[in-house]
Amino acid sequence: MKIAVIGAGTVGSAVAKALSEKYEVIATRRRIEKVRWLEKHGVKLMKDNKAAAEVADVIILTVKPNKVRKVLEEIREVVKGKIVISFAAGIPLKVLKSSADAKFVRAMPNIAILVKESFTAYATNDLSDEEIKLVEEIFETFGKCIKIEEEYMDAITGLSGSGPAYASVFLESLIYGGLKVGLPRDVALLAAAQTLLGTAKLLLETNLHPAQIRDMVITPGGTTIDGIFELEDSRVRTAIMKAVDAATKKSKILSLEINR
Numbered sequence: 001m002k003i004a005v006i007g008a009g010t011v012g013s014a015v016a017k018a019l020s021e022k023y024e025v026i027a028t029r030r031r032i033e034k035v036r037w038l039e040k041h042g043v044k045l046m047k048d049n050k051a052a053a054e055v056a057d058v059i060i061l062t063v064k065p066n067k068v069r070k071v072l073e074e075i076r077e078v079v080k081g082k083i084v085i086s087f088a089a090g091i092p093l094k095v096l097k098s099s100a101d102a103k104f105v106r107a108m109p110n111i112a113i114l115v116k117e118s119f120t121a122y123a124t125n126d127l128s129d130e131e132i133k134l135v136e137e138i139f140e141t142f143g144k145c146i147k148i149e150e151e152y153m154d155a156i157t158g159l160s161g162s163g164p165a166y167a168s169v170f171l172e173s174l175i176y177g178g179l180k181v182g183l184p185r186d187v188a189l190l191a192a193a194q195t196l197l198g199t200a201k202l203l204l205e206t207n208l209h210p211a212q213i214r215d216m217v218i219t220p221g222g223t224t225i226d227g228i229f230e231l232e233d234s235r236v237r238t239a240i241m242k243a244v245d246a247a248t249k250k251s252k253i254l255s256l257e258i259n260r
């Protein structure tokens, strides 16, 4: 199966690289010289979106949201009846469908595609069971995936699409905390990253709620409660909830703007 990735930027190049292990991949962007390294992974580079979409069985759009309509206009004649997956934040299926006569999937992965640990949520109304299977096989090359109702896509964008950015702020803060108390940089980085990874795994592999994990770590009168006391005083939870809320609202605004 041939897959065309239209817009090989940050996400598109990660997508092309991951897919290249299993599929024949063509990737496009205007400045293809920026992603020559993809050729080492067997990815064919082109500037012509229409030519790439024409020879592909499945097309993945990884251009910015404001470019989606223009790109669909370019490729509309050659994607009739084909599966077109859009990763663009905030662009509803309705808008995609009004631009071309294809079978559309609106999806939201995250940058952990690079290490095959993306969380990809997707919505579609157009696909048969067999086509859903095919699309899930594609998403599984990026990590985990789930099908959701489209009404949740903006919230997913605000949580797991943007999530690696929030988690990186938290990780950076942990590392700097480590530096403040005198840890060598490499030790602080490893300690922070492995702790976050381990906690996420604990949550996914047990039935424990995060509050229970937190409670398990707090030894009465011990060290952790002093750290937690400071965190609660800084309203960290409110800050993170506000971040998810703001990014979700922005995704909704993008969909309103595109309809104008």
Ligand SMILES: NC(=O)C1=CN([C@@H]2O[C@H](COP(=O)(O)OP(=O)(O)OC[C@H]3O[C@@H](n4cnc5c(N)ncnc54)[C@H](OP(=O)(O)O)[C@@H]3O)[C@@H](O)[C@H]2O)C=CC1
Pocket: 006, 007, 008, 009, 010, 011, 012, 028, 029, 030, 031, 032, 034, 049, 062, 063, 064, 065, 067, 071, 087, 088, 089, 108, 109, 110, 111, 161
């Ligand atoms: N970054 C992330 O973590 C995530 C991003 N997304 C979504 O993925 C999309 C891309 O985001 P991101 O990778 O961050 O953005 P980038 O700006 O890094 O990538 C977009 C790419 O599109 C290319 N491009 C622009 N115009 C065209 C065109 N007409 N034809 C072909 N290619 C074109 C650009 O390259 P050139 O200028 O050389 O053409 C650019 O490299 C967005 O819609 C975003 O919402 C979704 C989930 C996570």
Ligand SMILES: O=C(O)[C@@H]1CCC=N1
Pocket: 089, 157, 161, 162
């Ligand atoms: O910042 C953005 O708009 C994209 C969508 C989700 C993550 N990055």
